[in-house]
Amino acid sequence: MNGLVSEVTRLGPTYVRIALEGDGLEGFEPNDATDAYVNVAIPPPAAPYEPPFDLDGLKDLPREQRPFRRRYTIRRWIPDTRTLWLEFSIHDVTGASGRWASEAKPGDALVFTGPAGSYRPDPGADWHLMAGDESALPAIGASLEAVPEGTPVIVRVVVDGPADEIELDSPGDLHLRWLHRESGHGEVEALADSVRDLTTPPGRAHAFVHGEAEEIRAVRRHLLADRAESLADLSCSPYWKRGMTDEEWRQVKAAWVAEMNADLG
Secondary structure, eight states, X not given: XXXXXXXXXXXXXXXXXXXXXXXXXXXXXXXXXXXXXXXXXXXXXXXXXXXXXXXXGGTXXXXXXXXXXEEEEEEEEETTTTEEEEEEEOSOTTSHXXXXXXXXXXXXXXXXXXXXXXXXOOTTOSEEEEEEEGGGHHHHHHHHTTSOTTOEEEEEEEEXXXXXXXXXXXXXXXXXXXXXXXXXXXXXXXXXXXXXXXXXXXXXXXXXXXXXXXXXXXXXXXXXXXXXXXXXXXXEEEEEOTXXXXXXXXXXXXXXXXXXXXXXX
C-alpha cells in the first residue's frame, strides 16, 4: 500500500504533519485503536529503486539495499477524502524517517503496511492519564479526541520548549501541562516527577505512557509501585532510547521491553 504526499504542514520547529492521498490508499481501512500505526518503508540512500514499490519484490536484495522499516502513528484518517495524516517528530535528520519527513514534498510516495495498534481510551474508566514526549503526540492527539465528554484526562508531554507545543483538544475535561527540556530539569526525571506530583481524581484510571524508553519506564514503575495502578489499565511502550540511533534501538528493543515488563514495581 502507498500514498502520495498531498500536503506538508510544519506544526513546530521539529514537528511536521504529512497528508497522504491517492489511488494507493484504495482498500485502506483503519482499526479502532487510537494508537493505530502503519509500518513505513523508506529506501536507503542510492537504492536501485524508487517508491512506490512492491515490498515482496525486494526481499532478495542485499540487506543494505532493503528499505528501512519504521512505525508511525496515524494521527487522523479522513474517509470522505481518503486522506491519511501522519505526524513526525524530527530531531535526527540523519535517520531514515527523519530524513524522509524533513525532505518530503507533494507528489512523493510513501510505501507502508498496516494498520495495527491496540490502545483506545476505555470509556468505562473514571479518568485518563496520557504521558510521553513529542514522539507520542500523534497517539495522544488521536486518543484525546476519543475520551468521553466530561471525563477527566490529565496529559503531560515533554518537548524542547514553548515553540514545540502544539494544539491539543478533547471532549473530556482536559488538564494539559507541557514540560520543557530547556528548563534544565533532568530529562529522564522530568516526566516521572510531573506524574508523581499529580493530585488525581478518584476511581479507576486508564493510562497511556509512550515515548523515550527510560522516561516511560520511570513513569510505569511509579504507577505500579507507588500508585498501585493495575497493569491491565496501563499501555506502556518505548518508541526510542536516548543515546541510540533508530537502528541501534531496533536491535535491542525486544530484550529491553521484556526486561521492563518483568519489572512489576
